[in-house]
Amino acid sequence: MEIAAAGGHNIILIGPPGAGKTMLAKRLPSILPPMTLQEALETTKIHSVVGRIGAQKGLIAQRPFRSPHHTISNVALVGGRSYPQPGEISLSHNGVLFLDELPEFKREVLEVMRQPLEDREVTISRAKFTVTYPSSFMLVASMNPSPSGYFNDPNAPMMSSASEMQRYLGKISGPLLDRIDIHIEVTPVPFEKLSDERKGESSVEIRKRVTKARALQTTSFLDSENVHYNAQMNTKQIRKYCKLDDTSIQLLKTAMERLNLSARAYDRILKVARTIADLEGELSIESAHISEVIQYQSLIERDGLGDSKLLNYWFI
């Protein structure tokens, strides 16, 4: 989560019910770096257009966290109607869009999100006019690994069949998953840890590190417009800022061959590795960073036919 926050990467949390996916996602805005005045103005503008600012609040200075229900229509998500209004993706501009139970969303709804995810704005055209809403949001999704909620768990109350699972996972298209930089598995919490009185690290502490990493990114992207953090890097910038040493290249090569990763996945790995290096304050990407990222890749990877299959190591 910390890495996602530091680089503005999209993230998907996969795990059984009750493991804490929603809880983690809800806390994400608390570790994101504070908004700049410019960002706050942009976000306030959009909320002003839909009339969602209360009389007490002048400026929205907290990053928005929107979590639409999975019955949402595509117009409500990206914006539209005959008099266009911004949708959820624009309302979460400079903040977090949380899609809980990703496979429950209508496929069509998820697909319309693809282009805004890439372009960070959405253009709605009607016969008489065209409007553009900014939509630079961080996508956080959560899902269960199977319709029953469990995967490969001997104590699970019920198990789904392989075909059921395949249908479930098939609802999420490869191109969409490809745009999500970090995939992580959330495992259930054992009783000893739940009853533990010790408190975890507070958001304020984590945020300090995240803000520091973001500051590094802002300085390196100073001369490039529209790019403020690692997730926004284009291919050229990836080549420039994510140089690898020989060990790392070797490691990445093996991983890509073994896991059958796509070219986009390659860029994705480099971007996330850059963020980890930023978090640790390193100038160059080390092989340790690469191996950490590979862990966050592709819990679900697709073969050429668009069929989804759970990655090998889940079967080991």
Add this chain to the structure above:
Amino acid sequence: MLKKVYGSAVFGVEAHTITIEVNIDKGIGYHLVGLPDNAIKESNFRIAAALQNNGYKIPGKKLIINMSPADMRKEGSAYDLPLAMGILTASNQIKEVNIDRYVIMGELSLDGMVQPIKGALPIAIKALEEGFEGFILPKENAKEAAIVSGLKVYGVEYISEVIDYFDKHKALEQTIVDTRAEFQKNLEHPEFDFSDVKGQESI
């Protein structure tokens, strides 16, 4: 007599200034032109009632109201207040000298209360850009518009306050927000904290 009042229409996240021209002539009739939607067409009933309940009236003459640019669609009920002010000034029921230096927006209740609008911030930004002196809008929206410094923002609750301001020069209360202080104050104390999450340190 012809009078001009200014309002604003929001497209996307940008506002466009709308000139509301009210012309009063001999004859009878009420004509509202310039691509208004149904909510705006209905406004004459709200305006008539709101004016009547505040001791004014729509004159029994021929009213032609044009919202320009006339080829741009206008929507919503936020033009009630500028339309009403345009009618009052054009019919000489109130004296004013500088209503054209203000952008006025707001929806009216039948008793003359001013209801909130949408898009106050983009409108305020545009008003400043185009050199307007002030922006009169519903009190509920005053804070978000007041983020724009350099523009006098007046939040009003009743149409009577706006009438008195122009007619009797009774001062309106200006809403002032120190944007930077507001920003710092709102910078937060998040309601959720990662320290509540147990056993997921690895994530």
